[in-house]
Amino acid sequence: MKGHDAWVALAVSLLALLLTVFLTTGALVLGGYSPLLTFQSLLAGSFGSLDSFFGVTLVRAVPLIVIGLAVTVAFKSGVWNIGAEGQFYAGAIAGVWVGLNVGDYPSYFSVPLVFLSASVAGALWALLPALMRTRLGVGEVVTTILMNFVAIHLVSYIVRWPLQEERGVFPNTDLIDESVRLPTIVPGTGLHLGFVVAVILVIGLSFFFSNTSMGFQLRAMGGSQEATRVSGRSSIPQLLIVTFLLSGSLAGLAGGIEIAGRSFALYEGLSPGWGYTAIAVALLADLNFIAVLFTGIFFGALEGGAGAMQREAGIPATWVAGIEALVLLSVLASDRLFRRLLRPRRKED
C-alpha cells in the first residue's frame, strides 16, 4: 500500500468537509443567518462544556448505540431487521410496566428486572418475524417494519387504558419510583448508568462475535447463507432465530434503559425514529461493534448540537434538519471515498 494514497484520501475528506461547510454557509447566508454562530452553537451544544458533552451528547448517544448494536448484530448475520423501532417500544412498554410495580424493592433487584423484562419483550417482538422467516419464508424487511406500526399504536393504547396515569387525564403512564431510576454517573449532568451498560454491551458483543463459535457461525451466515448451509455444521433456521432474538432483545433493552434512565414514564413518541437512525449508526460504523460506540456518539452530538443551533443561533427546526442531513451526507461520502482510495490494489491474489 502506498502512503501516497492515504494523503490523497485525507485531502479528499478535508475537501468534502470544506465543501459541506461552504454549501451550508452559502445556504445560511442566503437565509439570513450567521454561519459562524451556527457552527459555534453546533459545536458548543455538543462538545462545548461538560454538561453539553456528558448531559447532551452522551445521553443522546445511549439509545443510538444500543439500538445500533441491535442493528449491527442483525445485519452482520444477514438478517435485515428494520424493526428495531418496534422492538424498542416493546421493551419500553415491558420496562415501564415492571418498573411501576417494583418500586418497593431495592434498586439492585428492580433495575436489573426492568432491563430483563425489556430485553425479553424486545426479543418476543422480534420472534414473530423470525418465525415467519424461518417457517414461512416471509422476508423480514416487510414483517419487521409492519411490527413497528403495531408497536407504536400499542403504545398509544397502553398509555390511554391499561397503564394510564392513575388520575386518568393525560396519555402517559405514571412516573416510575426513584428507586427504579438509573443513577447518574457524572454528577450534575443527566448522564446515567445506561451509558456504562452500552459500553459493556459493545465490548461483550465484539468479543462474542470474534471469539466464540456461535459468533463465528453467525458471521459465516452473514457472509453466505448458502455456504453455511452446505457446510452442514450449523442449522440456518436456528441461527436465524438466535439472531432475531439477540437483535430484538438489544433494541428492547434500549427501551428499558430509556425508561429507567431518562424519561421515567412511557409517552407516545418516546422515540423520534431511533430504530431507523440506528441503521445509519450501524452502517456508518461498517457493522463494527467498537465503531458503533463512536458513530452513536457522533449522531448524539449532531442531534444535541442541532438543538443548540435552534436555541442559540435561532435557526428554524426545518433548516436544522437540512444542515444535519448535509453534514451526514458529507461524512458518508468522504468516508466511502476515503475507504476506496485507501483500499490497496491487490494483483497478486
Next chain:
Amino acid sequence: MSRVSERGTILGNAVSKIKRVISVVLLFTMACSDARNEDPLSESEFSGFRVALLTSGPVSDAGWYGSAYEGIQLIEKTFGARISHQQTSTPAEFDEALRAYAVSGYRLIFAHGFEYQDAAIRVGEQFPEVTIIVSSGGRVSENVIPLIFELEEGSYIAGVVASRITKTGIVGMVGGVSTPPAEATFTGFEAGAKSVNPDVEVLVNWIGSWDDVAMAKEAAVTLIRRGVDVLIHNTDAASFGVFQAVREARDSGEEVWAMGMNRDQNDVVPEVILGSAVIRIPEAFLRLAKLWKEGKLPSGEAYYAGGQSGAADYVVNPSLAGKYKPELMAEIDSIRLGIIDGLIAVPRIDFLERVEGSF
C-alpha cells in the same frame, strides 16, 4: 494472511487519523468557546429579559404552534425581550431543552403543550428562579404554571352555528390527540349544537396525531360519507387535511362546510371555512409576560385565558358572512355576552393537580 495484516495497518492509519481529527475539532471548539467569552454580548448573558418557547411541532402550522411563536415575537416587540425558540421532538429531549434555557439565563419559559408538564416540574424544582408556563398543562407547582385556554367557549358558539347551518342534521368533529383540553372543546361544541337543536347528531373521529394531514383527511372523508355537512376540527397542521377533504367534497357538488379551531383560520380556505373558534394565544402570552415582569403573576396557581379577557372567542369568516342569517349573528352576540356574564354554563373539565415536594 496478507489481507489481515493489510487491514491492521489500514485500521491503525485510520485510528491515528481519527485522533488527529478529534484534536482539531477539540481545538476548534475551545477556540469557539473562547470567542464566546470575549463576545461583548455575553456581558449581558444573564441580564435582560429573556423569554424562551418550546414547541413539539413546527411553528409553520398556521395554528397552535404558530400562534405561540407570534406570542413570543409580540413579547420581543413590546418589551424588547431577547427571545429564543426550540422545536423538540421527543419527551426525553424536554428536560434537556428546559435545562439549557434555564442555564443560559432565560427566566420565563413557555412550554407550549401538556406534554412538557412532567419535565417542567422536574426542571422547575432545580431552578426555582425560573418560571415555566405550560400551555394546557395539568400540574401546578410554585414556579410551574399551567396556562388554560378556555377554547370550549368559542367551540360552544361554533356548535350553535353548526347546528343552525346543517341541513342533514349531522355535524362532525375531527380530533387530534384525545386529551382533556381537546375533549373539552368537543364537549363545548356538542353542548352548543344541542342547545339549539337537541336532535342534531354529533360524530367524533380522533386521529391520534396533531400533524398527520393524510389521516385527518381520511377521517374527514369518513365523516362526510356518514352525512356530516358541518365539520370542525381540533388539530394543528393536520387541519389542512380536514379542509382539503371538505373542499374536495364541495368540488364534487356536496354542500359541506368546515370550521377552524385554535386560531383564526378563516383565510386558510376562505371559501369553505364558516368561522373559527379561536384562542388568542399571542395576547395571552403577552398578558402573562407583562404580569410576570411586574411580579404580579400569582405563583402556584393556573392562569385562565377565556372570553372575559378576550382570549377566547368565535370569529365569523367575513367572506362567508352572507351564509349567516341576521338572527344567527344576533344569537352569536347574545351567547358571547351570556358566557362572559356567566348566564350560559359552558361545560368544563377540571384536571389540575398540585405537585408538592419531590417529583
